[in-house]
Amino acid sequence: MSRHxxxxxxxxxxxxxxxxxxxxxxxxxxxxxxxxxxxxxxxVASPTSAPSKPPAPVAVASASPSDxxxxxxxxxxxxxxxxxxxxxxxxASPPEPPSDPVKWMQxxxxxxxxxxxxxxQLAADRDASKDLVxxxxxxxxxxxxxxxxxxxxxxxxxxxxxxxxxxxxxxxxEARLADAIASLESAQKAYDDAKANPxxx
Numbered sequence: 001m002s003r004h005x006x007x008x009x010x011x012x013x014x015x016x017x018x019x020x021x022x023x024x025x026x027x028x029x030x031x032x033x034x035x036x037x038x039x040x041x042x043x044v045a046s047p048t049s050a051p052s053k054p055p056a057p058v059a060v061a062s063a064s065p066s067d068x069x070x071x072x073x074x075x076x077x078x079x080x081x082x083x084x085x086x087x088x089x090x091x092a093s094p095p096e097p098p099s100d101p102v103k104w105m106q107x108x109x110x111x112x113x114x115x116x117x118x119x120x121q122l123a124a125d126r127d128a129s130k131d132l133v134x135x136x137x138x139x140x141x142x143x144x145x146x147x148x149x150x151x152x153x154x155x156x157x158x159x160x161x162x163x164x165x166x167x168x169x170x171x172x173x174e175a176r177l178a179d180a181i182a183s184l185e186s187a188q189k190a191y192d193d194a195k196a197n198p199x200x201x
Contacts, residue, residue: 111199122191129184136177
């Protein structure tokens with residue numbers, strides 16, 4: 001009987017010890033957190049409260065148009081050059097035939113006939129220049145060699161050499177031959193250029 005009250009006392013003290021241990025465990029981190037990092041004392045702003053000050057003027061200043069430095073999207077872009085090649089290509093292309101095929105054929109035939117006539121005329125001028133060169137060469141030889149027959153001159157040419165001695169007549173014949181050769185070269189070039197550039201149909 002003497003052990004029974006002590007046993008009851010010990011059994012009753014177990015829950016008290018457990019409660020004290022739990023309280024110590026729960027209150028311990030709170031105290032440490034309070035010592036290490038004190039809770040902020042700033043009041044939490046309510047969602048209904050409006051800001052007492054306007055937004056910072058820095059954002060307004062950055063977007064103000066008075067800033068002289070343009071932003072990268074506002075940098076002026078040089079426009080591309082005009083398409084000159086396309087215009088040159090259209091000029092180099094042959095002319096398109098007109099809507100009337102009969103008229104187009106008539107114009108084509110007229111250009112062909114005109115081209116052939118011009119070739120005939122240029123060939124005649126070239127042949128005449130050749131004849132003039134050959135004649136000027138014969139006359140020069142006749143003036144240099146007194147044993148050859150006298151050259152047949154036109155009235156104007158005879159009037160030019162009237163009163164000249166033999167040396168002056170040779171110089172005159174040489175100058176006439178040089179002019180005839182230059183005329184032949186010019187006529188040959190004109191004929192070659194015309195022959196190399198026929199009309200475009």
